[in-house]
Amino acid sequence: MFLYGTMGVNELGNLEIGGCDTVELTKQFGTPLYVYDIELIRNRARSFLRTFKNLQINGQVAYASKAFSTIAILEIMNEEGLSLDVVSGGELYTALKANFPTEKIHFHGNNKSYPELEMAIDCNIGCIVVDNFYELGLVDEICKRKNKQANILLRVTPGIEAHTHEYILTGQEDSKFGFDLQNGQAKEALQKSLELSTVNVLGVHCHIGSQIFETRGFIIAIEKIYDHLINWKTDLQYEPKILNVGGGFGIRYTDSDHPMEPENYVEAIIHEVSKQVETHNLLMPEIWIEPGRSLVGDAGTTLYTIGSQKEVPDVRHYVSVDGGMSDNIRPALYQAKYEAIIANKVLEATEETVSIAGKACESGDMLIWDIALPKAEAGDVLAVFCTGAYGYSMASNYNRLPRPAVVFVEQGHAKLVVKRETYEDLIKLDLSLQEVVKK
Numbered sequence: 001m002f003l004y005g006t007m008g009v010n011e012l013g014n015l016e017i018g019g020c021d022t023v024e025l026t027k028q029f030g031t032p033l034y035v036y037d038i039e040l041i042r043n044r045a046r047s048f049l050r051t052f053k054n055l056q057i058n059g060q061v062a063y064a065s066k067a068f069s070t071i072a073i074l075e076i077m078n079e080e081g082l083s084l085d086v087v088s089g090g091e092l093y094t095a096l097k098a099n100f101p102t103e104k105i106h107f108h109g110n111n112k113s114y115p116e117l118e119m120a121i122d123c124n125i126g127c128i129v130v131d132n133f134y135e136l137g138l139v140d141e142i143c144k145r146k147n148k149q150a151n152i153l154l155r156v157t158p159g160i161e162a163h164t165h166e167y168i169l170t171g172q173e174d175s176k177f178g179f180d181l182q183n184g185q186a187k188e189a190l191q192k193s194l195e196l197s198t199v200n201v202l203g204v205h206c207h208i209g210s211q212i213f214e215t216r217g218f219i220i221a222i223e224k225i226y227d228h229l230i231n232w233k234t235d236l237q238y239e240p241k242i243l244n245v246g247g248g249f250g251i252r253y254t255d256s257d258h259p260m261e262p263e264n265y266v267e268a269i270i271h272e273v274s275k276q277v278e279t280h281n282l283l284m285p286e287i288w289i290e291p292g293r294s295l296v297g298d299a300g301t302t303l304y305t306i307g308s309q310k311e312v313p314d315v316r317h318y319v320s321v322d323g324g325m326s327d328n329i330r331p332a333l334y335q336a337k338y339e340a341i342i343a344n345k346v347l348e349a350t351e352e353t354v355s356i357a358g359k360a361c362e363s364g365d366m367l368i369w370d371i372a373l374p375k376a377e378a379g380d381v382l383a384v385f386c387t388g389a390y391g392y393s394m395a396s397n398y399n400r401l402p403r404p405a406v407v408f409v410e411q412g413h414a415k416l417v418v419k420r421e422t423y424e425d426l427i428k429l430d431l432s433l434q435e436v437v438k439k
């Protein structure tokens, strides 16, 4: 059994997180329930920041809020002194509602709409990470109309393939994101941007992918970017003030994942940038990073109630829970693997190998294949670990299942930070034909 962060086992044999008995949490808040270990999140944030400080490098650590965006988590990230990465008007709206300082927000996305860009420019966002020529045109148009100037980074595609799942790769040449470095698109974008009085080009951004376990990909990306920056200095007299190398730092979901500590990723990045600027006699830029998963991923645990079971003799033993792909799409989408325990039987020996099924009307709604557990009974609480990133944020109402509640636990206190959806919530945007006729 692998317990981490503030997890422990109490005298009842129940799993505790943040000093709270998880079985009690399910009684108080119901299931499925996302539980976040806030101390773990704060420690991660501090490790990233400390590395910059210790190496005396100016930097920003921007939380990639797509991993888990709610008002309360953004308040925590702000308390910890992080910046913020948003990718839509909705994420920006959430940040504004959390009173996140707008000068510390960076806006990403490969197809930002006119209203989204307008919203960002109106709130004097820290920077817009411009992804393509169309967007550059929109930013120029909006700024002209409002007589404003926007800080921008240019997102470049370094053309490397990080070792991760195909759907979460982003830095390869054949990608929908960013200006290609290799074919000259990125240089053309820089040239165009420098000619515009409406934008201030702070620097360059790249993001090579997600759930990455080694530093090689980051180092190669930085090398490739610097190959071009030398040329940009000569030809366009341009040097970036900021180099943003994105996020993607991996976490441990199961025994087969071997992530590095946050410090190790940051040190390797800083080391490579320092080496490049020294070699090519360029200015040391500020270094920005954008971790999402590595800040909140393993801090999240989902608690489910076990219900029905089905034995297919000599084939499989299915154990069903009261959630599934609607609160965690990752196994179905990426064949992602998870570990779990029975939270009310932590100290009991494992007795059987079972597969955990969700309750959605899809054969593919399986959370875990073949896991050894103590004897599972209806009413037991299953705790699935490492569901804090891209769980709630990718949740859906498929089969009209209400989205779970979210609770933060810290030092023995549990705080409800997202209410459980009700059936009433599920229909609140629906209009009956009678109403449509009336209008």
Ligand SMILES: Cc1ncc(COP(=O)(O)O)c(C=O)c1O
Binding pocket: 064, 067, 085, 108, 170, 207, 209, 210, 211, 246, 247, 248, 249, 290, 291, 292, 293, 294, 389
């Ligand atoms: C531009 C950008 N920055 C940051 C992230 C965060 O990635 P992760 O959650 O893997 O750290 C992503 C997602 O892959 C991204 O697309």
Ligand SMILES: N[C@@H](CCCC[NH3+])C(=O)O
Binding pocket: 066, 168, 170, 210, 211, 330, 389, 390
């Ligand atoms: N949603 C993905 C990662 C994509 C990250 C955003 N570019 C996951 O769950 O792993």
